[in-house]
Amino acid sequence: MADKKLLLIDGNSVAFRAFYALYRQLDKFTSPDGLHTNAIYTFKNMFDSMLKQLQPSNILVAFDAGKVTFRTEMFQDYKGGRQKTPNELLEQLPFIKEMLEHLGVKSYELENYEADDIIGTLSKMGDEAGYEVAVVSGDRDLTQLASKHVTVYITKNGVGEMEAYTPEHMKEVNGVTPTEYIDMKALMGDSSDNYPGVTKVGPKTASNLIQQYGSIENLYEHVEEMKKSKLKENLINDKDKAFLAKKLATIDRDSPIAVGLEDTKINSVDIAGLREFYERLGFKKFLAEMSVATDGNVSSEDMQKYDYVELTSDNIAQLKLDDSEAAFYLEMLGDNYHLAQFVAFALKTSDGIYVSKDVALLEESPLKEFLQNPDIKKNVFDLKRTYIGLNRLGVQAEGINYDMLLASYLINNENNSNDLGEVAHLYDNYAVKTDVEVYGKGKKQAVPDDETLFSHLAAKVVAIDKLKPALLEELKDHEQDSLYDEIEVPLAFVLAKMEITGMKVLPTTLIQLENEFGMQLSKLEEEIYLEAGERFNLNSPKQLGHILFEKLNLPPLKKTKTGYSTSVEVLDQLRSQSKIVDKILNYRQISKIQSTYVKGLLDVVQADGRVHTRYLQTLTATGRLSSVDPNLQNIPTRSEEGKQIRKAFVPSQEDGYIFSCDYSQVELRVLAHVSGDENMQEAFNTGYDIHAHTAMKIFHLNSTDEVTPDMRRTAKAVNFGIVYGISDYGLSKNIGITRKQAKEFIDSYFEQYPGIRSFMDQAIKSAREKGYAETIMHRRRYLPDIHAKNFNVRSFAERTAINSPIQGSAADIIKIAMINMQKKLTELNLKTKMVLQVHDELIFDVPKDELEIIKKIVPEVMQNAIKLDVPLIADAGWGHSWYDAK
Structure with a gap:
């Protein structure tokens, strides 16, 4: 800890960041009395992270006293455009201040001034008194305070992530010094604080002008010398705005605060008061940390360490593996687990925790038999990654029945991190460090010393084991246990086998x-x-x-x-x-x-x-699969040059076939089902061309025979546009018609398909009531912006509420088809391999003598994946390359 290091925290800004970090779990974080606690909880974790990183000797947390300040006297609409602070956050601010008091930390606010001014004044005092000063905020306005002895840390995504702003970094990022940044703000204004600058002057222009002139005062002394331009004209016309903006942007570093550096000394923790506070708010994790720290005289850092046994070839024979269930983690360095470096593994049984860097032990007795024993259930973090990693070692894993990553993804698919530490943090478990903390980022990744590595892996298998009951219970509460058990977990095995098989490519063709x-x-x-x-x-x-x-x-x-x-x-x-x-x-x-x-x-x-492409099963909020390393789902199909690429993808046997089967208009069929619209269902049930049928309706024709190709194209754009909640403006841009014509088409569409309008209205209403949209299989997509005051933000959430049940249900259908198809291939003992999934299309590598049976069973399986009120249709094609199969 530095002898004299002052930490100044922007309380409102950090609280705001803390609130939204766990916003999607708002209802999970409540005290026994019903108080929302997500901001308090995360603020404490962020505060602990600051202490660990910055190690201050003195701390003060500054808060805004209210909306009315000396700046609103200068400019009435200052910060006028901001949305009202959510009541769920406002109710937590007094408790954050109470918690700080129990922790021995001073908080302070000053009437008529902002937290920025308190921090600015104290940072100046600290600098002059010889302190190293650290300022923490989410507001880049405070970067103007950076100096030789003042570093401003801007919070980023994640509880502990901060970007350090020094004068050098300011120059690198903005092209100006910290004090010049005020002049830069004066020219460009600030939409967040709702004050204008000079018309049409953005960050780049503002930075260039200040780099050239040094200040707005000097700029205006020389403005008449500038060449005639619209910029010059705007500068002259908006001179008063620029100087007002500079006053508003300047932090007052001589505010009349009633606190001094003496008040920032950290006092001793009020252990009894803090314990009572944590009990009152239901913070079991913090209570546990207190118990260890006070009763055992061990820091919370040491809580991340677990007793473990290091396995080697000398003691492996003593390992008992007769449990019916165990947690297992295989550590690999690198995102692409087909090529990643093996690092170590960890195992948790009823006898204890075992770790080892000797990954070759997994290829030998008794660990290989344990991993291949279907009767011993293995709990893992990422089933597919683990299965493929073990396959690379010659181990055919059996009995993997729990995937922590998939369970967490289904509960909250907005969080798509594949880092066990980050996922654990979502569920009140901070005992696991993130991989970035342990290994570093990108090219700087490196395996740490054995003690750090083994402690990290031990914490991982403990988290897998401990969090399992809570996650499975939450899935059950959400009616998502079937989605997890019957779709996502079986699909992970299917995808693993597809990735291992890969698809043959001819380099000569490429x-x-x-x-x-x-x-x-x-x-x-x-x-x-x-x-x-x-x-x-x-x-x-x-x-x-x-x-x-x-x-x-x-x-x-x-x-x-x-x-x-x-x-x-x-x-x-x-x-x-x-x-x-x-x-x-x-x-x-x-x-x-x-x-x-x-x-x-x-x-x-x-x-x-x-x-060997990798499928990202936990990336999208809709449930759709994504392909990376390489992305085979994005090979262009509209241009002939793009289609040519598919010629390089061939069957593994020279006389074999690539077989492709693609759902026909699956999203529109789902729309017909979920909306219950009789006219659309009639079109699908009678086998009409849905786009021609829609064209007949919106153009008020008597028969589909009257529909021209242009009419059909327009109707197709309307059909798919409706699925994505398109506006008349969007449709007009897409098909090159006037906005008035587009509105008439959409109105006609809803006249002919009234059930779809009712479905859309009900989808939005349901999302407002529940806070999420849901697919046929109960896949959820949370929509916190459904109540936003900003029209554009709210409209996007409303369109998502309409689209997610459709697109997400289509994703569920293809997944069910893949699972059933793999079962069928296994059941019939076929050599055909399912090798690729591209949205609504499945691709197979088929030996010549199995083509006839594949022609029959693939469309049959796909069309019977799920029972809808309209038939599912799958169109097949085959050939000696993927190109020929379409």
Whole structure:
């Protein structure tokens, strides 16, 4: 601990961060008396993290005294645009202050001033008195306080993550010094604090001006010397706003505070008062920490250590593995567990905790028999990762029946961390450090010393074991136990086997495509230069903007801070005005396919001639699977060049087949089911072309025979747009019609399908009442913004409430189909392998002699995955490559 280190905490800001860190579990964190406690609980954890990182000798926590300050006297609408602080947070602030008092820490507020001013004044006093000062806040306004002896720490995501702002870092991030940052704010204003700056001056322009002139005072002394421009005009017109903004942005470092440095000394903890406080609020974890710290004279840091036995080849024979259940964790370094470095493993049985860095022990008796014994149930953190890791060691794991990561994901799918420590923290278990704390990040990752490593792994298997009953109980309370037991856990095994199998890729085909695309790109380049009348860097937006909008005089539809926008959206609108635009778009498309898919795939073909994609089962809030390393779900299918990539994916046997089966309009069929709309259900039940049927309805035709291809395209856009809660503006942009026409189409749609309008209204109403949307299989998506006052934020939550039950149910259906399909392949003892899932499509590697049976059983299994009020239809195709199968 430093002799003189002053820690100043922005109480309101940290409390706000603490409140929203566990906002999705708001109802879980309540005291026996019904007080919400999520902010208090997380504030304490954040406070402990600050103490550990910064080790101060003196502390003060500053709070705002109220909304009215000397700044509101200068500018009445100061902070006027902010949403009202939630009552659930307001009710916790007095308890945070009470907790600080019991902890021996001074808190302070000053009428007519903000917490920033208290901190600014005390930081100045501390600096002058020879203290090293640390300021902690979530508000970057306080970075203006940074100096040689004052470091401002801005809280980031996560309880302990903070970014340190020194004068050097300020210069690096903003291009200005801390004091110049005030002038930068004066020019650009602050939408958060609701005060204006100079019209159309953003951060980059403001930074450049202050770097050039040093202050707004000097800037305005020389403003008349500037060249005539809109910027100059705005600067002159908004001079008063700029100087007012500077006053509002400047922290008062000489506030009339009634506290001094003596008051910031940390007092002794009021143990009796703190214990009573924790009991009153139901904080069992903090009570347990107190008991250990006071009764055993052990710090909370030591609570992370568990007794364990290190296994070696010398003592492995003494290991007893006759339990019916055990927790197991295999540690690997690296996200891609197909290639990751094995580090160590940990095992928790009724006899104790066992750890070892000798991973080869898992390949031998008795551990191999234990892991392959289906009668011994293994509790793990990530089933798929564990199964594949053990498979790499030659161990075919059996009996894995609990996956902590999947259970946590289903309970709260907004939290998609795959770090056991972070997941444990969500459930009141801070005994497990995060992997970043232990190994570091990215390229800096390194295995720590044995004691640290073994303690970390021991804490992990304890957390897996201890949290299991609570997580399974919560799944049951949410009616998600079937979703977990019957879909997600069985699917993890299916995905593991698919990943291990991989898909055969022909490098020769990719190399051939690389050459072909290279020639196409060279030809397009020359054609573009010919149209432009000069050579230039095609990949430079600045040079391209100059050619298109200055030399060729195309209308600049959009500008960015650095010049003309040359985005795909902008160029698409200019296609008809010049041949060069179409060529540029084609060049970009082929160039992306070349770099991302041709060269990208060549880099990831493994020694067995296959690519082994990883499926992220816990990433999306809707339940859809994602593919990475490489991403095989995003191979383009709209362009012929994109489709060509699929030629490289072939069956494992030369005369074999790639078989593809794809659900037809599954989301619309789910919509027909969940809405109960009779007209839409009739269309599906009678086998109509749903888009033609919709076109007939919205264009008021008598028969689908009257529907033109353009009408059908419009109806298709409306059908899928409705699924995603599209607006008339969005539809008009998508299909190139007026907003009025788009509104008429949507109105006609709801006239013809009234049940869908009722479903949408009910979905929003239900989400407002429950706080979440739900799929057919009870997959939840929490929607805290459903009550937001901001229209755009609330509207997005409402669209999500409509879409999630549809998209999420479609995701559940394909998962059920995958599980049933794997069962069928096993039951019939077929050599066919399911090798890929791309949204609503399943792809199989089929030996020649099994093609006929696969043609029959795959569509049959997919179409019978779940019983809806309308039939599910799956369309199949096959060929000697993935390209030929479509």
